[in-house]
Amino acid sequence: MIKIKRFTIVAMTLLMGLSACNDLLDLKPLSQISQADYFQTETDLQLFSNPFYNNLLDKSPYDLQSDLYVCQNLSDIMLGGTKRTVPASGGGWSWTDLRRMNTLIAYADQCKDEDAVIKYTALTRFFRAFFYFEKIKRFGDVPWYEAELGSADEELYKARDSREFVMTKMIEDIDYAIANLPDKAKETSSPYRVNKYAAMALKAQFCLYEGTYRKYHSLNLEGHDYKYYLEQAATAAKNLMNEGVYSLYSTNHPESDYLTLFAQENADPNEYILAIKFDYGLNIYHNATAHTLVPTQGRPGLTRKMVNTYLKKDGTAFTNQSGWQEMSFIDETTDRDPRLAQSIRTPGYTRIGQTTVLAPDLSISVTGYQPIKFVQDPKASGGNVDRNDRSTCDLPVYRYAEVLLNYAEAKAELGTLIQADLDESVNLIRQRAGMPNLDMNAANANPDRYLSDAETGYPNVTGANKGVILEIRRERGIELNQEGFRFDDLVRWKAGYCIDQSTYGMYFPGPGAYDLSGDGQADVTLYANGTPKPDVTSGVAYEIGNEIILSGGNKGYIYYHKNIERTAFDEGRDYLYPIPINERSLNHNLTQNPGWNDGLSF
Template sequence: MKTYKVFAISLLALGLSACNDDYLERYPLSELAPENYFLTAAELQNYTNAFYTELPDALAIHYNTPNQADDEARNTLASEIRGTRETPSSGAGWTWTELRQINFYLENSHKCQDEAARLKYDGIARFFRAYFYFDKIVRFGDVPWYDSVLEIDDEGLFKTRDSRKLVFSNMLEDIDFAIANGQTAKSGQLITKWTALALKSRMCLFEGTFRKYHGLGDWEPILEEAAKASEELINSGVYSVYKSNATTAYHELFIAEDAITSEMILARQYNAAVPYVHSANFYILSASYGRPGMQKSLVNSYLMKDGTRFTDINNYQTMQFFEEMQNRDPRLSQTVRTPGYKRIGSAETSVPDFATSVTGYQYIKYVLASTFDAGQSTNDMPIFRYAEVLLNFAEAKAELGTLTQADIDKSIKLLRDRVDMPNLDLQAANSNPDNYLRTEYANSTKGANEGVILEIRRERRIELVKEGHRYRDLLRWKEGARLEKPFYGMYFPGVGQYDLDKDGKLDLVIYEGTTPTRLPGVQYQKLGELVLENGTSGGRIVNLPDILKKWDEQKDYFYPIPTQELQLNKNLTQNPGWDQTGT
């Protein structure tokens, strides 16, 4: 049974559980009189509780594009994927309200005489300042650094953009403070020392690899910080990879009513009683919201159950659904519908529904029983997960060239052990790099460590699919051009009748011309509405074949600064390639 829901409550109001609600009623958050507040531990807690709304919600985690990037095809695409972004007049992420609230708190928390409480909540505030600026440098690169509250006439409002290196250096100071002063007791809903280590692991991996692949220099010390933060969390023994049964454990993580805190470091929590619910079932299974489906390239990336490469099989490109799903990494059948799939609460097997999945590879990750289909899901959603930290550790060490088999054994192996998959072998990966992955990542590091870097990218893509990481991964690896590639789905040899799961019953008819007489329980897809790459000769499903997707290597790694901001502050400069005046 769920108890205190800090995220939901923070969304509804600031400090509902406070002992001093009268102060908050008298002084709204934006108008607090500091001489009358920040005096007790409860007041520091109340104020910092509001910062949790900065964290992503379920929609951002599992659905929003471009977060899913090239993992997922839909019939509606974000402007980042289509290459149709324009310079906006305002907004677009260039907002600073949350930062002002954080700095306002830090300027006034010293009024509390309880030093232990002040250090704890200052640590939380500085965690959120680092988190805030992490988003800003990902979106914009260089941004102004502010660590104090500025009034309307303050000259600091009109400063130039500080370099990302200066901003990141200040972020490191903030996150190190949060680590040093965070509570050591585990909590799936509150910021702790361990959450701060997870954020440091994430932001240092991003920044270090971004600098490396974009030629910015000074990347090695940042990746060393990523590895150290990850290893500190690993060696603490506080978290572990959740295990139950190899065929269910991975899936169980994402359908749990309460976050499984042996592995979930921080989760967005949901509760029907508040009410605070999300719509994962609806967005994944409805025909109205893009009909999301896993892309063929990702399906191809899953290894065979014995650890060999699926893409080394001669006819892998023309395998049909039933055959290609046999003897694969068990995470595949715990992420999308595969033959024999039974929905939670149902005794009947279900094949993929082409009315709600454009590729045929239909997600089951996050999907609950049908009683939640109307948009009332309450399973908690991952924000920081121990699995990510393990992957961050392995990748940082691989990019530095210091990865050992012992490092793999304490990171990647744990994820594969969960699903009874063979361990990654460092020497074998580097002696025989996967040519399929080479074509997937044109800019990957060449040389002695190429093979294992590619394998870690494979592992990351599979383990973290639909958790909101993929777009940023492509940005930092300088692989944005992958977004130009067509979206492919299942392979079909052409028009005809298909028993998708080989249970002896007809499941799908692909036809031309007049609609055949419809049989109950059978799906009908007209060729042309369902597009095959070779037309009547068959091939992979092609999603949105008439929509041109573009990626501009000169500008699309950053978002444009809104023109209104450039007009208000003449010291600001636009990001390269974006128009200074709004087109």
């Protein structure tokens, strides 16, 4: 998941001041920490906690595959079946960072600065809640540890605690963090350091996850029910909203604001609650721009299913009009939600700061729907931004738009949503995009057929709020595209079947020349398999069935993965990951997750 070069880690270390901490740790092993060596000053606490940022925050959310976004080589999750196996070790079952957290909490009060003790204890408890959220998502029940343990401690070999117990402890941690972390004004490194609002955002996020997971998986545990967690999510999000310190980025240019937000060098401090800093001068990079521009970096593309979910500019469903299934690329991208043209190359597209019109490049995008989110001005990064690992736009961890979506969804799933809730959440996002408001009554009176169809949507959404829940999910998929949420959303909604849906791309009615940029010139010429390659005066020629595969043979949707063997999502297994074999061999109290066979029996 985290793809960051060694030199990037070093640069991040320099930025956050980790080198001094690492030097100290090299002098003595962690097990020999003493009062005389560490935790005497606020600087000690900061240096010891800095690795949490680098180790835990995802630096490449933009390339995670799902039913809405695929690459040339499908991920193991997308392939399914035997591509997902029980690992001998690793597999996300790592506790090193937790041990560091518990060490800091145990020794923090050795610092003479009481305010620093409270601040960095709160920061560490934020990251402990963050850490356990990832474990809960991945494994379900996991052992809870809140004290530093040595290799001989029997507690290391205990059974897994229930997710209810772990969630209760996570809420204790995050509530402490909310109460004791600095606010935005006092955290001068905002949005690159955790503050109380990041803690609110995390609480809303993991409580929404747990509430919807329990609701859609019909998971009833002793303790709290799903409604409790949804109420916690809604309250945390609303408290953040009521603080009035964050807002959506807008320059009143809906045709460009969404694109600019993610491509600019520095995170917008009004919308980004927590961001990961990248910097050309410090050689701190990621790979988002090259990922979508260099043919060896994945050849990503949005799926046709994703593109179909974007509404028309007037707020009506694209899939409600006649002939939508076989529209040309120019026709299907005309008069759509402006975020579509800020998420993929559409007719008339130019790079930021450039004037040359660029068509989608089928040699770089396997669906033809070529992503442009996080693609920077080519002059950025010293003019090297198009090279591998040279992107410098800051990446979001929490942003205000997600908080608004979490609030609306929690209220809708609870059945307490009213139009006023939408007006202060989802509709603010739509207004930034230049889209009409979502009307709750209209949505519930006529739920979108495409979003509820078993082939393209969520047939398990029912009840009086079915229509508005589907619309909130639509908005979530569009607004949070390429930000790393999709697979987790499918898991909590018990919608793993979406993984099995076809990874179609743009439509072609057969051999011929096609204008994709809108300039009247052919950008792509398709010719039938086995026929002579035509001479073309513009664009690129592709042989159908060889250089480009269509779903219907000589016509249809681009279907790059048509001949790739995939196995259906296993509803009884694939919502959780397996416990590694070596871990279960060492600790016989660890039970394996359902459906995973590791050959061990004890």
